[in-house]
Every structure is written in C-alpha cells, then in structure tokens.
Amino acid sequence: MRIPIETFRLPNGLFVTLSEDHTAPIVAVNLWYHVGSANERPGRTGFAHLFEHMLFQGSEDVGANEHFELVQRAGGTLNGSTWLERTNYFETVPSNQLELALWLEANRMGKLLPAMTQQKLDTQRDVVMNERRWSMDNQPYGTWTEKLPALCFPPEHPFHHSLMGSMADLTAASLDDVGQFFSTYYTPDNAVLSIAGDFEPAAARRFVETHFGRIPRGAGKPALPDMSLPPVFGQWKREVVPDDIMLPRLFLAFRSPAFGSEEYFAASVCGAVLGLRNGSRLRRRLVRDRQIAAEASAFTFDLSKGADLLVVDAVARPGVAAEQLEQEVAFEIDLVQRDGVDEVEVARAKAVINTMFVSSLQEAAERADRLSMFATYFGEPSRVNDEPDRYQSVTTDDVNAFVRERLGEDNRASLLYVPRENSPGELVGAGAAAEER
Amino acid sequence: MTAAAPPKSKRPAAGPRREYHFPRFERRKLENGLELIVAPVTKLPLVTVAVLVDAGAVCDAAGREGTAQLVAKLLIEGTEKSDGGELADRFEQLGASIDAHADWDVAVITVTALADRIPAAFDLLGEVLRTPAFRQREVERLKAERQAELLQLRTEPRGLADELFTRFLYTPASRFARPEGGDEASVEAIEREHILTFYEARYVPAAITVIAAGDITAARAEEMTRRALGDWSAPPAARIVADDLPARRDRAVHIIAKTDAPQSELRIGHVGIPRNHPDFFPVNVMNAVLGGLFNSRINLNLREAHGYTYGAFSAFEWRRQAGPFAVHTAVKSDVTDAAAREILGEIDRMRAVAISPEELSLATSYLEGVFPIRFETTTAIASALASVALHGLPDDYYDRYRDRVRAITAEQILEAAQRYLHPDALQMVVVGDPATVRAPLDGMHFGPIRLYDALGRPTT
Numbered sequence: 061m062r063i064p065i066e067t068f069r070l071p072n073g074l075f076v077t078l079s080e081d082h083t084a085p086i087v088a089v090n091l092w093y094h095v096g097s098a099n100e101r102p103g104r105t106g107f108a109h110l111f112e113h114m115l116f117q118g119s120e121d122v123g124a125n126e127h128f129e130l131v132q133r134a135g136g137t138l139n140g141s142t143w144l145e146r147t148n149y150f151e152t153v154p155s156n157q158l159e160l161a162l163w164l165e166a167n168r169m170g171k172l173l174p175a176m177t178q179q180k181l182d183t184q185r186d187v188v189m190n191e192r193r194w195s196m197d198n199q200p201y202g203t204w205t206e207k208l209p210a211l212c213f214p215p216e217h218p219f220h221h222s223l224m225g226s227m228a229d230l231t232a233a234s235l236d237d238v239g240q241f242f243s244t245y246y247t248p249d250n251a252v253l254s255i256a257g258d259f260e261p262a263a264a265r266r267f268v269e270t271h272f273g274r275i276p277r278g279a280g281k282p283a284l285p286d287m288s289l290p291p292v293f294g295q296w297k298r299e300v301v302p303d304d305i306m307l308p309r310l311f312l313a314f315r316s317p318a319f320g321s322e323e324y325f326a327a328s329v330c331g332a333v334l335g336l337r338n339g340s341r342l343r344r345r346l347v348r349d350r351q352i353a354a355e356a357s358a359f360t361f362d363l364s365k366g367a368d369l370l371v372v373d374a375v376a377r378p379g380v381a382a383e384q385l386e387q388e389v390a391f392e393i394d395l396v397q398r399d400g401v402d403e404v405e406v407a408r409a410k411a412v413i414n415t416m417f418v419s420s421l422q423e424a425a426e427r428a429d430r431l432s433m434f435a436t437y438f439g440e441p442s443r444v445n446d447e448p449d450r451y452q453s454v455t456t457d458d459v460n461a462f463v464r465e466r467l468g469e470d471n472r473a474s475l476l477y478v479p480r481e482n483s484p485g486e487l488v489g490a491g492a493a494a495e496e497r
Numbered sequence: 498m499t500a501a502a503p504p505k506s507k508r509p510a511a512g513p514r515r516e517y518h519f520p521r522f523e524r525r526k527l528e529n530g531l532e533l534i535v536a537p538v539t540k541l542p543l544v545t546v547a548v549l550v551d552a553g554a555v556c557d558a559a560g561r562e563g564t565a566q567l568v569a570k571l572l573i574e575g576t577e578k579s580d581g582g583e584l585a586d587r588f589e590q591l592g593a594s595i596d597a598h599a600d601w602d603v604a605v606i607t608v609t610a611l612a613d614r615i616p617a618a619f620d621l622l623g624e625v626l627r628t629p630a631f632r633q634r635e636v637e638r639l640k641a642e643r644q645a646e647l648l649q650l651r652t653e654p655r656g657l658a659d660e661l662f663t664r665f666l667y668t669p670a671s672r673f674a675r676p677e678g679g680d681e682a683s684v685e686a687i688e689r690e691h692i693l694t695f696y697e698a699r700y701v702p703a704a705i706t707v708i709a710a711g712d713i714t715a716a717r718a719e720e721m722t723r724r725a726l727g728d729w730s731a732p733p734a735a736r737i738v739a740d741d742l743p744a745r746r747d748r749a750v751h752i753i754a755k756t757d758a759p760q761s762e763l764r765i766g767h768v769g770i771p772r773n774h775p776d777f778f779p780v781n782v783m784n785a786v787l788g789g790l791f792n793s794r795i796n797l798n799l800r801e802a803h804g805y806t807y808g809a810f811s812a813f814e815w816r817r818q819a820g821p822f823a824v825h826t827a828v829k830s831d832v833t834d835a836a837a838r839e840i841l842g843e844i845d846r847m848r849a850v851a852i853s854p855e856e857l858s859l860a861t862s863y864l865e866g867v868f869p870i871r872f873e874t875t876t877a878i879a880s881a882l883a884s885v886a887l888h889g890l891p892d893d894y895y896d897r898y899r900d901r902v903r904a905i906t907a908e909q910i911l912e913a914a915q916r917y918l919h920p921d922a923l924q925m926v927v928v929g930d931p932a933t934v935r936a937p938l939d940g941m942h943f944g945p946i947r948l949y950d951a952l953g954r955p956t957t
Contacts (some may be wrong), residue, residue, distance in 0.1 A: 088632050131794045132867075135862060135863055137870060154866050154872050156513055157511050158512075163506070163508065193829065194807045197760075198758055198827070199653070200652050227687065258536070267509075319523070338585035344585075371514050375649075378641070407590060412594070419594075422541055422874040424873065
C-alpha cells in the first residue's frame with residue numbers, strides 16, 4: 061500500500077509535501093524544523109527544547125497560549141516535540157480549518173520575536189525545569205534518556221549532551237539568546253511543511269503561498285561538525301547509576317548504522333527479533349523461560365546522522381542482582397552472536413513490523429509526520445512508501461551479518477541502574493551483595 | 498519618515514464544514530447469548546477485534562484481589578495446544594498484535610491484524626478464550642511479575658499517588674479501595690484453582706460481546722465468530738455490582754513520604770459519578786473547563802500563570818459505578834501548598850459563578866470538532882463501541898453526541914459543578930518530601946494530616 065505524495069518548494073526555500081485522503085473530514089498539518097539539541101552550543105544546552113515551549117507563547121498576531129486556544133476552539137488537537145535532530149509542531153483539525161492551522165504556523169515562523177518577553181521566558185523556564193523534575197529527576201530510571209547518549213557518544217559529538225539541557229544553562233538563557241536561536245534556525249529554508257488528509261491540493265497550495273510566501277529566507281545555519289563515527293565503540297563501555305529504585309535495570313546499547321542507511325533495516329529487524337512484543341527472543345528467554353527479567357524490550361533511537369543506537373532494555377526480576385542481570389543479558393546476546401538468529405524469528409519480526417506500518421498510516425497526523433521526517437532527513441518524502449519493501453527484503457543473512465559485526469563485546473555500552481544504598485530497594489534488588497555487608 | 502507597519506495578519510475564517518458520521522455498525526446475537534457488534538470501515542486493509550468479557554476486577558473475591566487481571570493475562574500465556582511462547586509466536590507470525598487485560602468492569606482481549614490474516618487470528622482467539630491452559634508455571638510467573646510491578650511502584654511517585662489516592666477514597670469494604678491488579682497479600686493468596694473457578698464462572702458466552710471494526714463485513718464477522726465460539730455453551734453469570742461509597746465525608750491530607758523528592762505528586766478529589774449518569778454531558782463539559790483542556794482553568798493557572806508545574810489536569814474516571822474524580826499534577830516541592838490552594842480556589846470558583854460564554858464555547862466547540870479525529874483507527878472505533886456495549890449506551894449515542902454537547906448551557910455547568918464537585922469531601926494525596934511539605938500543608942488547615950510510608954502504612 062502506498063499513500064499519494066505531491067511536493068513543491070516555495071521561493072523562500074520552504075519544502076512542502078501533500079498527501080490527500082478524503083475518508084474523514086480532518087486534516088493534519090505538520091512542520092519539522094531541522095534543528096534539535098545536536099545544534100546547541102556548549103553552555104547553551106536545552107535551548108532547542110526550551111524553544112519549543114516558547115513557540116506556544118504567541119507571536120505578533122497571536123496572544124500567549126492563544127495558539128492552543130484557537131486550535132482547540134477549532135476542534136483540533138496539537139502539540140510539539142524536540143529531538144536530537146529536529147523539532148516538530150503539529151495539529152490535526154477539521155478540514156474546514158486547514159487555513160487557520162497554516163496561518164498559525166506561519167505567524168509564529170514569521171513573527172515570533174515581537175511577542176517575546178522576559179516574563180514569558182521566565183515562566184517557560186520554570187515549566188521546563190518542572191518537566192525535567194517530572195520526567196527525569198523524580199522518576200525511577202528517568203535519567204537514562206540523557207545518560208545513555210552521554211555514555212555512547214564522545215564528549216565532542218553533538219549527540220553527547222542532554223536534550224533537556226542543564227539547569228544552569230537554562231538559568232543563563234537570555235532573551236537575546238532566544239532571539240538569535242530563532243533567527244538562525246526557524247526559517248522557511250530550514251523547515252518542511254506537510255499536510256495530510258482531507259484538502260484540495262490547489263487550495264492548500266494557495267494557503268501555503270499566501271501565509272508562508274513572504275517570510276524571508278534565513279541567513280544560513282552553522283554547519284554541524286563531522287558526525288561520523290567508527291562502526292563500533294572499540295570497547296565495552298560501562299556506567300553504574302545508583303538511583304532511588306527497587307529493581308535493577310540495564311540499558312545495553314550497540315552502535316548501529318544510521319537511520320535510513322541500507323544497513324539500518326537489518327539493524328531494525330534485529331531489534332524486533334530481540335525485543336519487539338511477547339514472541340521476541342529476549343522476552344521468551346529472559347522473561348518467560350529463565351525468569352531473570354520482569355520486562356525486556358529492544359529498540360533503535362533512529363538517529364540519521366553518523367551513527368544510530370540499538371538498545372536492549374531489561375528490568376530485573378525481584379531477587380536478581382544487578383550484576384547478574386547484566387551477565388544474563390550479555391549471555392543471551394553472546395548466544396545470538398554465536399548461533400545467529402533463524403528464519404522463523406526474522407519472519408515473525410517482519411510480519412509484526414508490516415502490520416505496525418499499516419496501522420500507523422491510519423492517522424493523518426502520523427502520515428504527515430513521516431512525510432516531514434523523510435523530507436527533512438533525506439529530502440525524499442517518498443521513502444515513506446518504500447519502507448515496507450525495504451523491511452520485507454531484509455534476509456536472515458542480512459540480520460546475522462549485522463549481528464556478527466555489531467553485537468560483539470567491542471561494541472557494547474552498559475548503563476546499569478542499581479538501587480541506591482539506603483533506598484528501600486537495596487535489600488530486595490541487590491540480593492546476596494546486601495547480605496554480605 | 499518611517500516605513501508603515503506591516504498590516505496585521507487577519508485570522509482566516511473556517512470554510513464550510515464537511516459532514517461526518519460515526520461509522521455505521523450492526524448488531525448480531527448468537528443462540529448461546531454471545532453478542533456481536535460490527536463496524537465495517539474500509540479505509541485500510543486492517544481489522545481490530547475486541548472481545549469484551551463481563552469479568553472485570555469488580556468480580557474479584559475479597560482477599561484475592563487481582564484474580565480478574567491474572568485470568569485475563571493468562572489467557573494469552575498458553576492454551577491446551579500451545580505453551581505461552583509458541584502461542585505468542587502463532588499470533589505474531591500473522592503480524593497480529595494481541596493484548597489481554599482486565600479493567601474494573603470488563604476483561605478485554607484485543608487483536609489487530611491485516612484483513613487477510615483475520616480468519617486465522619479469529620481462530621486463535623477462539624482457542625485462547627475456550628481452551629486456556631493456566632499452567633502452574635505461568636500462574637506463578639505472572640504472580641511474580643505483578644509482585645515486581647508492586648515493588649516498582651514504591652519508588653514511582655505517579656503510580657503510587659494514583660494507587661493510594663483511590664485506596665484512601667473508598668470505604669475499605671469497597672473493591673475500589675484495593676488496587677485493580679491486587680496488592681502483595683491478595684496476589685500471594687491466589688492459587689491456580691481460584692483462577693480456574695473464576696474463568697469457568699465468568700468466561701461464558703452470555704457474558705461476552707465481540708466487537709469487530711475495520712475491513713470486514715457483518716456477515717463475515719458473524720461467520721468467523723460462529724466458527725470460533727458458536728458451539729460454546731455455559732450457564733450465564735450474575736452481574737457483580739461494586740460498592741462505591743466514600744471512606745469519609747470530611748477532608749483529609751495523606752502524605753506519602755518520599756524523602757528529598759524534588760517534586761510533589763498531588764491528587765485532589767473525591768468519589769465521582771457512574772458513567773451511565775443522566776448528567777454525564779454537563780459534567781464532562783464542566784470538567785473540560787475546569788481541568789480537561791490544555792487551556793483549562795487549572796492548567797493555565799498552575800502552569801502558565803505560576804510555572805509551578807509541567808502540567809495539571811482534572812478527570813472523572815468513568816466506570817459502571819462511581820469512579821474517582823481527581824485533579825492530577827506534579828509541582829515543585831516548595832510550592833505544594835500554594836498549588837493546592839490554587840486548585841481549591843478553582844474548584845470553588847467553578848461552583849460560585851457561571852462560566853463565561855467564551856469558556857463555554859471553547860469547551861463545546863473543541864469536543865464537537867475533535868469528534869471525527871477521535872475515530873481514525875480501527876482500535877479507537879472498537880473501543881468506542883466497547884463503551885456502547887459496556888455501559889448500555891443507545892445505538893444512536895455517537896450520532897447524537899455532538900448535538901448534546903452543543904446544547905449544554907453555562908447554567909447547566911454551574912449546576913453540575915455545584916452538584917458534583919464536593920469541596921468539603923476532598924481528599925488530598927501528596928507523594929513528596931514530608932520535611933518540605935508537611936508544615937506548609939498544616940498551615941492550610943485543609944484537614945487532618947496523616948503520614949504514610951511507600952506501602953501506604955500509617956507512620957503517625
């Protein structure tokens with residue numbers, strides 16, 4: 061199955077993708093800016109994400125929080141998100157409100173700065189600090205999202221530092237910094253706009269030209285440093301994190317081929333063989349048969365520049381110590397390395413991936429997001445339609461070649477969470493080790 | 498001379514609205530009492546089948562809470578023919594996703610697969626429902642996994658706040674006062690024979706509704722249902738009604754100690770109303786204004802005006818009997834009392850003065866406009882039909898939904914707030930650092946304060 065795709069580019073550089081589907085009177089608008097935490101300078105971490113918050117604080121013709129109000133009043137849903145490589149903004153609205161959604165996005169792309177105030181910045185900084193407490197500091201294992209990239213990417217690499225940023229950097233952010241960041245990255249030539257769902261292409265094109273056409277092109281953004289990395293870590297990297305938790309948890313990462321590369325698909329299928337759903341290798345072995353883990357899964361970060369990460373995530377069963385968890389997960393990976401994966405496992409993984417792909421295309425928002433993603437990363441939105449074939453053409457040999465090359469001891473990074481001393485979990489999780497003391 | 502300021506950009510007006518209707522669906526009933534609801538939707542070659550069984554957590558025997566959840570999960574952990582690993586593989590070789598769990602009212606087994614795999618997936622569903630093996634090994638493993646979940650909860654402030662909030666809300670005799678999946682002692686007490694007895698009594702055709710949504714006709718769905726489940730017969734089971742009385746009629750503060758916590762997880766609320774209540778619509782719109790929307794009073798106050806939190810919302814949890822009403826948020830520890838005061842203020846304001854026409858139209862036009870966006874997927878359609886079946890909603894419920902929302906007035910909302918928000922009965926649960934939060938909360942004079950450990954055991 062394929063979705064229809066049309067594209068065009070405005071003279072100011074804005075790249076636009078359209079995908080019609082008239083089954084329901086709704087339309088999704090999705091805007092990707094090609095800027096993420098990877099573009100931040102040292103001392104200014106957390107900016108891309110703080111910025112995402114500021115984009116909901118109004119623009120010249122839209123009051124603070126009015127963006128939310130106008131979209132919800134129109135009967136739409138909306139949000140934004142920040143990632144290492146991009147920041148996106150999206151809304152799904154009844155199809156007769158398409159122009160409103162485009163106008164709102166254009167207004168903040170073209171006229172954000174006149175509406176910025178110190179007070180808005182201060183409030184959103186507080187909100188972001190609370191987001192950090194909520195999602196990381198006061199959440200068991202919550203810091204893994206920043207500790208794992210820090211462990212896996214060298215200090216000078218743009219993927220190394222925290223997406224949420226340091227509290228100190230956030231505190232130091234000035235209105236000037238915000239303005240400069242905006243002028244550099246929030247420009248039409250650094251963005252992709254996708255529209256999916258119930259619309260007339262000619263009308264959509266007219267709306268886009270009217271509202272985005274006069275926004276000036278940017279002055280260009282600083283180039284990212286060379287992102288390329290050797291295919292393997294070169295050693296087994298290890299970090300142990302004491303945390304206020306009851307059960308040990310291991311994130312075992314492997315450096316893997318960048319998202320979108322030829323080799324990526326074998327890595328992704330390998331991840332599914334290992335840890336996607338109940339029938340996966342690690343669920344069966346570690347959770348069901350050997351009962352070492354209470355949960356086990358695997359996934360890729362989907363980073364498109366330099367190198368990606370394939371991550372195995374396992375939580376210990378009560379009574380299983382952290383060291384044992386790490387040894388047993390490694391043992392299973394060693395088995396995979398020694399014997400490879402078989403045809404049946406690969407067939408299962410591919411079947412599940414295929415159904416997930418079709419399911420995801422049900423939502424206009426998801427179609428628009430994928431179009432934006434493939435256009436932003438590769439300039440090829442049509443890749444969305446090639447995905448199923450590229451997955452289905454992965455062979456067991458391809459997966460095993462990946463396994464041989466990338467799952468070895470020279471390409472592992474363990475981020476191991478252990479119950480902190482004096483935390484209530486210590487006696488339960490650390491087993492024998494605690495009794496010795 | 499200065500250049501003229503650029504003209505203010507004008508907000509585009511909405512175009513003509515295109516018609517939308519909730520997918521047409523058809524009901525069938527088999528001779529053995531099993532009901533079937535089918536919504537043919539041919540957008541993509543995909544089908545979701547959801548099997549609803551009247552076997553929710555409210556059916557748990559006292560002292561063995563968690564049985565309903567275990568039974569539902571064990572269905573897909575092995576049949577007479579296949580052990581658990583093999584069964585998972587048989588579903589997943591079809592590319593099918595399979596999930597089984599029990600909520601308060603019903604057990605739900607959901608399968609989504611490509612349309613051409615649905616006949617095979619349907620047969621597997623039949624096998625799962627009729628010949629589960631409940632092997633001792635799997636019973637023990639799932640019990641241990643629940644115990645692991647309970648352990649994890651002790652250091653997971655959000656889950657802990659939710660779980661203890663409901664515990665303190667309902668009278669101790671109510672099933673609702675114990676966790677949906679059971680607690681340490683009750684799960685320990687469940688033996689294989691209890692699982693079998695529960696399954697045999699409650700998993701019977703007359704207690705089952707099969708819902709199919711997607712690229713499938715009613716005739717095909719009926720044919721598949723008959724083949725898988727048509728010759729199944731068993732005596733019907735009695736409906737069990739949960740006790741939903743509150744634990745107390747006055748306010749109280751319950752602090753669950755999490756030393757040095759940088760944030761307080763806060764829940765403030767009381768027992769709400771049942772789903773099938775005549776005032777469901779006014780209450781729903783009232784809650785949207787109070788704390789249901791991003792631009793609700795509570796979120797704008799706590800997040801945007803004060804920067805106390807990343808987010809705050811309120812919700813009525815809908816069950817057959819009265820579920821909880823609660824305001825949920827997590828705030829920086831040193832503003833716990835200030836945030837609580839703002840929440841109480843918003844609840845009072847909701848009951849004191851009618852909302853403005855702008856607030857009313859924001860809530861109603863949102864609920865009305867977002868309606869078609871809610872039903873894009875086969876899973877969402879199946880889940881909407883599950884509500885129809887579970888709560889006995891009329892067949893034209895979704896057809897009339899937007900008219901009913903549109904008809905709500907500010908007076909009805911004021912009345913709903915006065916009738917269904919009970920400031921004097923509010924329970925406050927705080928998972929946070931007692932050294933920081935206790936004294937300020939004391940200073941609020943909200944109600945008596947009790948301290949607990951992470952297991953919910955009183956420490957004062």
